[in-house]
Amino acid sequence: KAGVTQTPRYLIKTRGQQVTLSCSPISGHRSVSWYQQTPGQGLQFLFEYFSETQRNKGNFPGRFSGRQFSNSRSEMNVSTLELGDSALYLCASSLVPRENTGELFFGEGSRLTVL
Amino acid sequence: SQQGEEDPQALSIQEGENATMNCSYKTSINNLQWYRQNSGRGLVHLILIRSNEREKHSGRLRVTLDTSKKSSSLLITASRAADTASYFCATGDRGSTLGRLYFGRGTQLTVWP
Numbered sequence: 517k518a519g520v521t522q523t524p525r526y527l528i529k530t531r532g533q534q535v536t537l538s539c540s541p542i543s544g545h546r547s548v549s550w551y552q553q554t555p556g557q558g559l560q561f562l563f564e565y566f567s568e569t570q571r572n573k574g575n576f577p578g579r580f581s582g583r584q585f586s587n588s589r590s591e592m593n594v595s596t597l598e599l600g601d602s603a604l605y606l607c608a609s610s611l612v613p614r615e616n617t618g619e620l621f622f623g624e625g626s627r628l629t630v631l
Numbered sequence: 632s633q634q635g636e637e638d639p640q641a642l643s644i645q646e647g648e649n650a651t652m653n654c655s656y657k658t659s660i661n662n663l664q665w666y667r668q669n670s671g672r673g674l675v676h677l678i679l680i681r682s683n684e685r686e687k688h689s690g691r692l693r694v695t696l697d698t699s700k701k702s703s704s705l706l707i708t709a710s711r712a713a714d715t716a717s718y719f720c721a722t723g724d725r726g727s728t729l730g731r732l733y734f735g736r737g738t739q740l741t742v743w744p
Binding site: 520547548549551558559561564566571572574604606608610618619620621622623624625627 | 664666671672673674675676679719730731732733734735736737
């Protein structure tokens with residue numbers, strides 16, 4: 517069974533640009549979450565989607581957005597990039613979005629560098 | 632705000648030794664999970680312990696949970712060089728959905744051959 521696939525793995529952007537990251541969950545997983553990982557702030561929750569609906573959102577500005585498609589694939593977008601947006605963006609999927617009852621399966625991440 | 636906080640921040644041991652990492656959290660939880668991350672890679676789930684469990688084993692891993700102290704520990708026995716990685720504890724608020732976890736800053740474990 518294929519794992520969580522994130523594309524692109526690495527990308528470099530300049531301030532003011534926007535970026536779209538993609539995540540394909542494990543087949544059959546319908547819940548997708550996104551996390552930002554930086555040396556300063558650690559792992560921070562961005563948002564969670566299930567059945568194309570955003571179920572939870574972290575404390576990030578409106579420049580960060582996401583969506584989920586009917587095939588459970590998800591994308592996140594960051595507009596008007598800032599230097600501080602440089603980070604490893606991790607996507608995770610889970611089988612069912614029950615209350616804290618199982619593990620998350622993470623992709624390898626998309627490493628974004630903003631110059 | 633983050634719930635889990637690991638201690639120590641860094642741990643360096645020789646192969647064959649045991650490694651113990653601790654995690655403290657702040658609010659009521661349904662379960663606590665431990666994840667491993669090799670440098671710059673994705674996180675890999677190691678073990679989950681529910682709030683009504685006190686100890687759990689998986690291979691060379693032993694996890695304990697003390698809900699009265701809001702703390703957990705991860706013990707890796709007979710460490711190997713391949714265990715070199717960052718280890719994170721993760722919790723979710725009671726009533727929250729699965730996908731929203733709070734991660735600590737992690738413990739960087741280095742195992743020397």
